Amino acid sequence: QARVIAVANQKGGVGKTTTAVNLAACLVERRKKVLLIDLDPQGNATSAVGLDKLPGGSVYQVLLGGGDLAARVRPTAYRNFDIIPSELDLAGAEVELIRSDDPFLRLRRALDPLRAAGTYEVIFIDCPPSFGALTMNALCAADGVLIPLQCEYFALEGLSVIARMIGDLRAGANPALDIDGIVMTMYSGRTKLGQQVVQEVVRHFPDKVYETLIPRTVRLGEAPSFGKPVIVYDRTGIGATAYRLLAREFIRRHEPP
Amino acid sequence: QARVIAVANQKGGVGKTTTAVNLAACLVERRKKVLLIDLDPQGNATSAVGLDKLPGGSVYQVLLGGGDLAARVRPTAYRNFDIIPSELDLAGAEVELIRSDDPFLRLRRALDPLRAAGTYEVIFIDCPPSFGALTMNALCAADGVLIPLQCEYFALEGLSVIARMIGDLRAGANPALDIDGIVMTMYSGRTKLGQQVVQEVVRHFPDKVYETLIPRTVRLGEAPSFGKPVIVYDRTGIGATAYRLLAREFIRRHEPP
Numbered sequence: 001q002a003r004v005i006a007v008a009n010q011k012g013g014v015g016k017t018t019t020a021v022n023l024a025a026c027l028v029e030r031r032k033k034v035l036l037i038d039l040d041p042q043g044n045a046t047s048a049v050g051l052d053k054l055p056g057g058s059v060y061q062v063l064l065g066g067g068d069l070a071a072r073v074r075p076t077a078y079r080n081f082d083i084i085p086s087e088l089d090l091a092g093a094e095v096e097l098i099r100s101d102d103p104f105l106r107l108r109r110a111l112d113p114l115r116a117a118g119t120y121e122v123i124f125i126d127c128p129p130s131f132g133a134l135t136m137n138a139l140c141a142a143d144g145v146l147i148p149l150q151c152e153y154f155a156l157e158g159l160s161v162i163a164r165m166i167g168d169l170r171a172g173a174n175p176a177l178d179i180d181g182i183v184m185t186m187y188s189g190r191t192k193l194g195q196q197v198v199q200e201v202v203r204h205f206p207d208k209v210y211e212t213l214i215p216r217t218v219r220l221g222e223a224p225s226f227g228k229p230v231i232v233y234d235r236t237g238i239g240a241t242a243y244r245l246l247a248r249e250f251i252r253r254h255e256p257p
Numbered sequence: 258q259a260r261v262i263a264v265a266n267q268k269g270g271v272g273k274t275t276t277a278v279n280l281a282a283c284l285v286e287r288r289k290k291v292l293l294i295d296l297d298p299q300g301n302a303t304s305a306v307g308l309d310k311l312p313g314g315s316v317y318q319v320l321l322g323g324g325d326l327a328a329r330v331r332p333t334a335y336r337n338f339d340i341i342p343s344e345l346d347l348a349g350a351e352v353e354l355i356r357s358d359d360p361f362l363r364l365r366r367a368l369d370p371l372r373a374a375g376t377y378e379v380i381f382i383d384c385p386p387s388f389g390a391l392t393m394n395a396l397c398a399a400d401g402v403l404i405p406l407q408c409e410y411f412a413l414e415g416l417s418v419i420a421r422m423i424g425d426l427r428a429g430a431n432p433a434l435d436i437d438g439i440v441m442t443m444y445s446g447r448t449k450l451g452q453q454v455v456q457e458v459v460r461h462f463p464d465k466v467y468e469t470l471i472p473r474t475v476r477l478g479e480a481p482s483f484g485k486p487v488i489v490y491d492r493t494g495i496g497a498t499a500y501r502l503l504a505r506e507f508i509r510r511h512e513p514p
């Protein structure tokens with residue numbers, strides 16, 4: 001059984017896509033088979049691994065009418081790292097799903113064969129910055145939620161909102177759902193604010209915060225413009241090192257000795 | 258007649274709230290009367306000016322059932338700078354509006370009395386990072402759209418999407434709608450990427466890009482945690498200076514000699 005992890009936070013620009021893409025790439029480097037589903041109509045994860053957003057290529061049709069999720073899986077340039085890309089029309093799914101019946105359980109049902117097939121050990125879902133129908137589908141399909149959290153004030157404000165949403169879903173549509181972990185991103189130890197935010201998050205969610213802090217680095221911001229994960233674009237840089245450490249910690253948390 | 262400006266970009270974390278709050282504060286400093294509407298359920302603009310998100314305080318009820326927008330106007334600590342705050346329940350409006358008839362024209366109708374009253378010269382609407390029903394209401398109510406654009410690759414990818422959306426609305430629900438301008442945010446002249454993104458945007462939208470580039474500064478990130486605009490929190494800093502220059506440019510663009 002593949003573990004399904006939604007990478008979600010309704011606050012925008014906190015590093016969801018950067019974390020989904022680079023953590024996936026680092027797990028592949030450690031010989032895990034990983035699938036990344038780009039559930040954001042912006043399609044940043046798709047371009048970050050060098051693929052194009054093609055009409056009909058995303059989960060869109062699958063969510064609205066049926067069809068086979070596995071048929072939309074594309075290989076990336078990296079062996080054992082596959083993706084279901086985004087497409088522009090995916091934005092339409094937000095409205096169409098809400099107007100349909102059982103709007104939030106469609107991805108869960110479509111994922112069942114892929115989850116059971118054993119092709120992948122981890123399936124990440126990169127979510128858009130909202131609690132619309134697409135993110136709700138991801139949260140109802142997932143085993144855990146990885147919450148990237150920028151070390152900034154506004155991001156801290158939003159943490160209680162997503163934590164409450166996860167609690168509500170655990171009590172309802174997805175009893176198995178849990179916070180997989182909180183990853184502190186764009187951390188800069190030089191500023192008071194950065195340190196204060198980390199301390200505050202650790203105080204409220206002591207056993208959920210990943211020890212690895214992802215620093216703000218220029219290379220992490222540049223890598224997507226070359227369509228490469230940072231471990232390919234800047235192999236030995238501090239961004240690549242940080243995500244490799246995160247991958248090690250992720251494995252340790254999921255594969256107890 | 259007040260000019261209504263939607264501060265919008267579906268890409269997350271690009272500086273929409275930071276720009277809405279600080280541009281508004283700088284216009285007030287130049288003796289303009291300004292109203293800020295927080296249309297984001299996250300409520301970052303509300304806390305950035307030091308107010309609480311109170312149940313019933315937002316546009317939520319007005320959008321769904323009626324009621325008076327003017328009655329929800331709150332003063333901030335700064336004379337001539339008022340706000341209609343956000344509230345948590347506002348998140349529910351996204352779904353409820355889509356399931357209603359004429360989901361996107363409710364804010365426009367509710368704003369008509371405030372727009373005509375002449376109390377304010379500018380009304381800014383801070384939008385959430387999506388094209389959901391709340392942002393669509395803002396785009397259908399607005400005279401212009403101010404697009405904050407982070408000097409990063411992913412933000413560049415999204416620009417064509419919002420530009421196309423504005424074009425569609427001009428051809429349909431809101432013929433008067435125009436791009437008021439594009440504000441480059443979190444600019445760092447030291448990186449190649451920053452310069453490349455600015456050049457690219459200027460190439461595609463030559464007469465729309467504000468000349469003022471907003472630099473990335475620690476103080477701009479800290480100010481919201483004190484509930485103050487940057488011109489109050491760090492009066493003479495480079496963040497305050499940049500937004501004052503932006504305000505001057507904004508006035509020049511709107512009040513031709």
Ligand SMILES: Nc1ncnc2c1ncn2[C@@H]1O[C@H](COP(=O)(O)OP(=O)(O)OP(=O)(O)O)[C@@H](O)[C@H]1O
Pocket residue numbers: 011012013014015016017018019040044127128129185186187214215216217218220221222224267268269270386409410411412
């Ligand atoms: N650690 C980092 N150092 C420097 N830049 C980063 C880092 N992490 C992310 N970025 C950059 O910051 C911006 C926001 O990150 P990203 O797009 O991954 O966030 P997101 O949460 O996926 O955004 P959205 O809410 O729009 O989906 C991007 O331009 C990205 O390249």
Ligand SMILES: Nc1ncnc2c1ncn2[C@@H]1O[C@H](COP(=O)(O)OP(=O)(O)OP(=O)(O)O)[C@@H](O)[C@H]1O
Pocket residue numbers: 010011012013129152153154155268269270271272273274275276297301384385386442443444471472473474475477478479481
């Ligand atoms: N010029 C700047 N320098 C440094 N930090 C900034 C700057 N502008 C914004 N920030 C910080 O970057 C983060 C993102 O900015 P902000 O929240 O204003 O963006 P947004 O587009 O409103 O986000 P969302 O999409 O979630 O609504 C915030 O933590 C903010 O404090």
Ligand SMILES: [Mg+2]
Pocket residue numbers: 016017018040044127128
């Ligand atoms: Mg993203």
Ligand SMILES: [Mg+2]
Pocket residue numbers: 273274275297301383384385
């Ligand atoms: Mg905002």
